[in-house]
Amino acid sequence: MLAQESTGGEQLFQTHCARCHGILGEGGEGPSLKRPQLTHAPDDAALLVVITGGIPGTGMPGSWMLSPIDAQQLVTYVRGLGELPDEPMPGDPGAGELVYNTAGNCASCHILNGVGNGIGPELNGVGARRNAEYLRRSVTSPEVEQPKVVDRFRGTLNAFLSVRVVSEYGTYEGMRINEDAFSVQMRDLAGETYSFNKADLIRYEKAFGHSYMPGYAALLTETQIDDVVSYLMTQRD
Numbered sequence: 001m002l003a004q005e006s007t008g009g010e011q012l013f014q015t016h017c018a019r020c021h022g023i024l025g026e027g028g029e030g031p032s033l034k035r036p037q038l039t040h041a042p043d044d045a046a047l048l049v050v051i052t053g054g055i056p057g058t059g060m061p062g063s064w065m066l067s068p069i070d071a072q073q074l075v076t077y078v079r080g081l082g083e084l085p086d087e088p089m090p091g092d093p094g095a096g097e098l099v100y101n102t103a104g105n106c107a108s109c110h111i112l113n114g115v116g117n118g119i120g121p122e123l124n125g126v127g128a129r130r131n132a133e134y135l136r137r138s139v140t141s142p143e144v145e146q147p148k149v150v151d152r153f154r155g156t157l158n159a160f161l162s163v164r165v166v167s168e169y170g171t172y173e174g175m176r177i178n179e180d181a182f183s184v185q186m187r188d189l190a191g192e193t194y195s196f197n198k199a200d201l202i203r204y205e206k207a208f209g210h211s212y213m214p215g216y217a218a219l220l221t222e223t224q225i226d227d228v229v230s231y232l233m234t235q236r237d
């Protein structure tokens with residue numbers, strides 16, 4: 001047998017993709033790929049672009065180092081995953097919508113379908129970006145699951161980082177929106193946006209592993225969590 005015959009799509013997937021999309025394509029930090037319709041990859045040509053170029057501004061990196069043959073094998077393999085059954089929902093999405101809007105008060109920090117506000121990420125399409133397991137961890141242990149962005153030049157960054165800024169005008173706590181070598185922009189819990197010159201600051205602290213989102217394991221029942229996770233799973237556009 002020729003050596004390259006063992007480097008099939010499955011092997012390539014294990015090496016390059018499984019750490020984010022799961023060993024079986026069931027998802028993790030990245031979405032489950034066991035879905036017949038992929039949001040960013042309606043056809044094979046688009047899938048090839050996603051695999052090699054990534055999805056800019058998200059946690060999906062480009063695998064530009066793949067040979068054209070390997071990239072094509074991955075396209076075939078990922079399409080095959082789409083024929084497998086999708087993840088089952090752990091609960092009732094209708095009941096989960098109610099939890100989202102009442103007991104969970106999620107809309108006080110998240111925008112979903114144009115409703116809500118606050119410092120959390122928009123949840124439109126979150127069911128196409130994340131799998132059930134990840135969504136559950138986001139709800140129960142938000143400080144563990146922190147959304148990432150892959151920047152071509154700066155590597156993997158926290159998309160939502162809690163920061164504390166001390167300037168001569170006072171102390172500001174909130175979420176970093178943007179940062180470069182000279183300045184930092186942030187939004188406080190009241191939704192006000194601020195921009196600072198780093199050179200003018202007395203202190204600038206980043207709180208890795210801190211989340212403004214409460215851990216819901218203590219606030220909701222197990223059934224309510226199953227239901228709200230199911231509701232998030234149905235958010236796929």
Ligand code: HEC
Binds near residue numbers: 016020041047051
């Ligand atoms: C560092 C983690 C990471 C790695 C490694 C990774 N991905 Fe992703 N991938 C993601 C994330 C996160 C998303 C969701 C991006 C978004 O839409 O916000 C994603 C999205 C996708 C999508 C789009 C799904 C859709 O419904 O549109 C495809 C297809 C995909 N990845 C395939 C792959 C393949 C194939 C590999 C290996 C060559 C790979 N990914 C490697 C994190 C990763």
Ligand code: HEC
Binds near residue numbers: 100121130143160
């Ligand atoms: C007090 C504000 C706040 C509330 C209330 C809140 N969240 Fe969050 N949420 C956040 C922040 C901030 C993040 C960004 C990551 C982090 O800092 O943990 C986040 C992240 C998430 C994520 C991860 C998104 C991704 O793409 O990785 C999900 C899912 C989520 N929240 C769902 C919920 C649900 C469901 C509820 C209600 C049960 C809820 N949140 C209530 C602030 C909040």
